[in-house]
Amino acid sequence: MVRMLLTGNAAAAWGARLADIDYVPAFPITPQTEIIESLAAWFADGTLQGKFVTLDSEHAMMTAAGAAAATGVRTFTATSSQGLLYAMEALYTIAGWRAPLVLVNVSRGLSAPITLGPDHNDVLAARDTGFVQIHAETCQEVLDSILMAFHIAEDSRVWAPVLVNLDGFYLSFTRESVDIPDEAAVRSFLPAYQPKHPVFRASQPMAQGVAVLDSSIYSYFRYQLHRAVENAGPVHAEVSARFQAQFGRPYGAIETYDTDDAETLLVMAGSFATKGKAAVRHWRRQGKRVGLVRLRLIRPLPVRELTEVLSGRRAVAVLDQSLSPGLGGILYHEIAAALAASPQRPQVLRSFIGGLGGKDISQAEFDYLLEELETVKATPYFGQPELLFTERDRARVRQQLALAGKSPEGG
């Protein structure tokens, strides 16, 4: 094992390298590009054996990735934002093929307006595709999750693609100290790829992705994919236990932070959970019983784990870095649905939207959020989202609107 300062992108590339991938179809997009550049260099100098190829689009890239995985090579690729959406048809397609590959998404807000900073609208648009979805908080977790992701994807109970998400800029370009495990240890955790699912070979002709015009059979295949992604829950737990035994780092479907005695919980995902944890430490110093739950596995949604940890609390806030216009925070609604059947569901369950396009979430905003949870006595269980926006944000908007010759909406 060596320890290096790595960006999230470099950690992703290292994860793929240690997984001994055979094939990378690629397409550049900010803030993901460093991943494919690193891999291209390793294929070029012989560190990695196999093939790296640049496609003409993410749609083509994902099709090539799925076809290669269906032919039995260990396949890795990466994209971000617009690229993930451009590939959307192919995401559904290759999940339907049950192609066991790993895709890294580096989250970035969606156009329009076109932007670079991260939020989760891109990756959550892929939540219904049939990809297993893991969200990393740290650079170390990015590397570790990729190794685990191949294990999960290639498990015969799953045989579905896995997406590992990291936030653009905050993680992709931030250097953290990362343990890089020994190759031998990784090989014992993740052996060389020997596909057990049917693959394209001359001696065993097969038809893959064929049309289905019978709705019973169509439903059967879709239900099978649902079961497969559900299975990724227990498989993730097994793989995680093995990973911890080998490398010492535990990864649950959710991560709990100071939750034991907490009356109030904050739910977040991704790198901004680090900011949430800082806020929790701040509140704990003030004697407030607040904790944080970080969603790591988003597909399958860990309903049991969420219900267990969130039930019996006085108040829960879900802080979404996504916005479904006309609905609100995407994860909020999923969590509210997950808790609906729990007799001890929290009395207060509030939705907050923040961090869109990478907008910072300040301690002041966290404080406001907590105040809302503590002071509002008769909040309905299921409420409208609160859109976090500070005086500083307001000043910036006013300044830029003035430069554009406009006055702010509503004065």
Add this chain to the structure above:
Amino acid sequence: MKVKREFYRSFKDLPSEEYLSPGSPLCAGCGGLTTLRQMHKVLGDNVVIVDAAGCMTLLAIYPFTPLRSSWLYTTMGSPSAGAQGLRDALDVLLAKHRMSADDNLQVLVLAGDGSTYGMGLSATSAAIHRGLDFWYLCYDNEAYGNTGFQLSEASPFGSATATSPQGTQQTKKNIFEIWRAHQPPYVATVSAHEPIDLAEKVRRAMTMTGPKLFLALAVCPTGWGFDPALSDEIARLAIETGVWPLKEAIAGQVRHTYIPRRLRPVREYLKLQRRFRHLFQPTLWGETLTYIQEQVNIYWQSVAKAEGAKQPTLA
């Protein structure tokens, strides 16, 4: 004028093996299906077909496939990228000795004109640019056939479609030249009416590594509006009127594999099809028909000039 045969002198020389069994749900008289059957006979065993959305998607409907070869349905826009992934994976497995050479496959993209001329062109252009070793068969029925015959970039001038009911004023995109501009080792046009010409071309391309691209006129009784019994007749007329030239480009050098001595009037081809009926009735669109004929004549004049061949007697 026909070019000298290299491999197949007569029908009797064509491979007798069948890779496509009868009983597919495609339309009677489908020219695309016959082309695929003929091409596959020469390609032989060990083929994986990478299919794009189009009529041929209906070949394999769960739990049946009429093909002895493998099949991967992709999307409308990315069959050539699917071919890239498959070819690359097979090459990696061979290089790493994780697969026996006997298990290797030839990769064939199967796409209609809707995919080929439009949505799929970016992925195909990129695959040709990369020199991907694959076969490509476009069954060109000159419209979006599977959805009921709407205007595509392959629809010829004057053709009525469900979305150009009065006949389109756009001309057919020249995909042969677009492909050729990428400098692939082999590009050809083929017709199910000329199975020997087709077989010769496939066989000639067989020794070449890289993109081997085939553009087939897929006569379409359903979309074009003629009796399926006339399929071969329509295909023959397309060649004899000069509307569908049979040609190939080896390393970019174009030669026509058939130059008619005399072109039959293009009206003979058009008048048999419902999609051109508005050019004949209720009134005769004489100027339009003359214009179409002129375009065909100009094409063959330029062929004769470029290839130093005898110019066909023009209609």
